[in-house]
Amino acid sequence: MATVDTLRNNLIDKLLAISNKEYLLALNHLVENSTINNEAVKLTEEQVLMLELSDKDIEAGRIISQEQLDKNDLEWLKGK
Numbered sequence: 001m002a003t004v005d006t007l008r009n010n011l012i013d014k015l016l017a018i019s020n021k022e023y024l025l026a027l028n029h030l031v032e033n034s035t036i037n038n039e040a041v042k043l044t045e046e047q048v049l050m051l052e053l054s055d056k057d058i059e060a061g062r063i064i065s066q067e068q069l070d071k072n073d074l075e076w077l078k079g080k
Helices: 004-017 019-031 045-059 066-079
Strands: none
Touching: none
16 A cells, blocks of 8 residues: 555656646646544543553454454355
8 A cells, every 4th residue: 555655756746747738737636625623532432442442452462453353354254
């Protein structure tokens, strides 16, 4: 997955290559009218509890790697 900086730089490179004024105006309109949601997400009590339990798992070392999780998932799927 590309980082934000990589995506931004790729977009800038592509924008610099565009010479069609109408196309650029349309892109500008999209960017100007896009809403950036800076509001905090309201979590339910259950979601807060799950996050707290996750923090406790991490602190206690009850974690596995993504690679191990993927292997476990494949084994579980093969067993079905």
